[in-house]
Amino acid sequence: MITLRQLSSKPKTIPAITSWYLADLGEARGRQDLFTKQAPQRLKVLKEHALIESAVSSNRIEGVTVEQSRIRTIVLGKSHLRDRDEEEVRGYRNALKLIHEQSAKLSVSEDSILRLHKLIRGEIWDAGKYKEKDSDIIEKYPDGRQRIRFKTVSAAKTPSFMDTLCVPNYLSPNYL
Numbered sequence: 001m002i003t004l005r006q007l008s009s010k011p012k013t014i015p016a017i018t019s020w021y022l023a024d025l026g027e028a029r030g031r032q033d034l035f036t037k038q039a040p041q042r043l044k045v046l047k048e049h050a051l052i053e054s055a056v057s058s059n060r061i062e063g064v065t066v067e068q069s070r071i072r073t074i075v076l077g078k079s080h081l082r083d084r085d086e087e088e089v090r091g092y093r094n095a096l097k098l099i100h101e102q103s104a105k106l107s108v109s110e111d112s113i114l115r116l117h118k119l120i121r122g123e124i125w126d127a128g129k130y131k132e133k134d135s136d137i138i139e140k141y142p143d144g145r146q147r148i149r150f151k152t153v154s155a156a157k158t159p160s161f162m163d164t165l166c167v168p169n170y171l172s173p174n175y176l
Contacts, residue, residue: 048076051075051093052071052072052076055092055093058092060136066086070082075090084130091119092120115128117129128156
């Protein structure tokens, strides 16, 4: 968020380190295009692996767990879903698919974020809505101890924080 605020001030100069990172990104992009043409099958396997790992890790933080033997089928296939956890993992996949296929059309807006949330949550009651009660990410240890791993924004302040995140739309192609 801080970096976005700094960029919003439209600085007259760009720090040297930022220029170096941008040059590295441009060079990597060129290599990616070459790799895409020369090794499409290898790239497909890497994309599938990244999608699976992302779906599993992102859902684990929410307490969603899926049988290891079913993950590949749930994320990449069209298998029948057994429970709510599998539905959330599939929803996450659907949201990523939308982002990858329509990224040029998606803005960082309240509507887009709630649309992605609805895809991820599926038919659950809170799909596409802001949370109604406070909820932090709690880490539970085998010995029964707990600690707050991530302190979330309160339910009451969520709409205000979302408004701050979305306006001005720093990541919009029209912004820069």
